[in-house]
Amino acid sequence: MKYSLKEIIDMAVAIEDNGVYFYTQCAEKFEELEDSSKKEFFRMLADEESEHKKIFSSLLSELPQTEGDFTEEYYLYLNAITKQQVFKDINSIDSYMKSIQSIGDIFITAIHTEQDSIMWYRELLDMYKNDKTRSILNTLIAEEKKHIVKLYSIMNP
Numbered sequence: 001m002k003y004s005l006k007e008i009i010d011m012a013v014a015i016e017d018n019g020v021y022f023y024t025q026c027a028e029k030f031e032e033l034e035d036s037s038k039k040e041f042f043r044m045l046a047d048e049e050s051e052h053k054k055i056f057s058s059l060l061s062e063l064p065q066t067e068g069d070f071t072e073e074y075y076l077y078l079n080a081i082t083k084q085q086v087f088k089d090i091n092s093i094d095s096y097m098k099s100i101q102s103i104g105d106i107f108i109t110a111i112h113t114e115q116d117s118i119m120w121y122r123e124l125l126d127m128y129k130n131d132k133t134r135s136i137l138n139t140l141i142a143e144e145k146k147h148i149v150k151l152y153s154i155m156n157p
Contacts, residue, residue, distance in 0.1 A: 008124060012056045015117055019049035021090055022113065025097045026106055038103075041154055045110075045147060052140055059136065081120055107155040114147045 023046035030039040100106060121141050125134055 008127075009056050009059050012121075012124075013053050015120065016049050016053035016056065018089065018093065019113065019117070020046045020053065022093050022110070023049060025093060026110065029097065029100075029103075029106065038154065041150070045150070048143065048147070052143065055136060055140065059133070077123075081116075081123060104155065107151055111148055111151050114144045114151070118144045118148075 023042045027039045027042035027046065030036075030042060096109065100109075118141055121137050121144070125137050125141075128134055128137070
């Protein structure tokens, strides 16, 4: 079984949607704590994730409908990675936000979500030989890496 390009992009859009929602919820948490600098930081991350979503959505109109090149085993692996994302959906984000024990937990979780996204996008690089697709994926990986650096710098000033 193979994912179509549309299915891959739909998964990437869902990952970015979860990122937008998570970072928006983080901003609201810091608003409750009256910490405006961290609130604005998480709003900025939500905006950047929204931009990533737009990039993926625009791919649908720009790229031909081809399938990725991988085996059944690779399909199962990619599917497993998708299912193991820190946040699978909005309900898991809501549940997490209710259960956090410390503000530090938010930062650690945010870093893990960015690492998950990087891993997923790197796996896609192995599937697609199209230079434009690979360039876009590399750009998104670089953006997610920047998010990790920013999260560490705010967490450990």
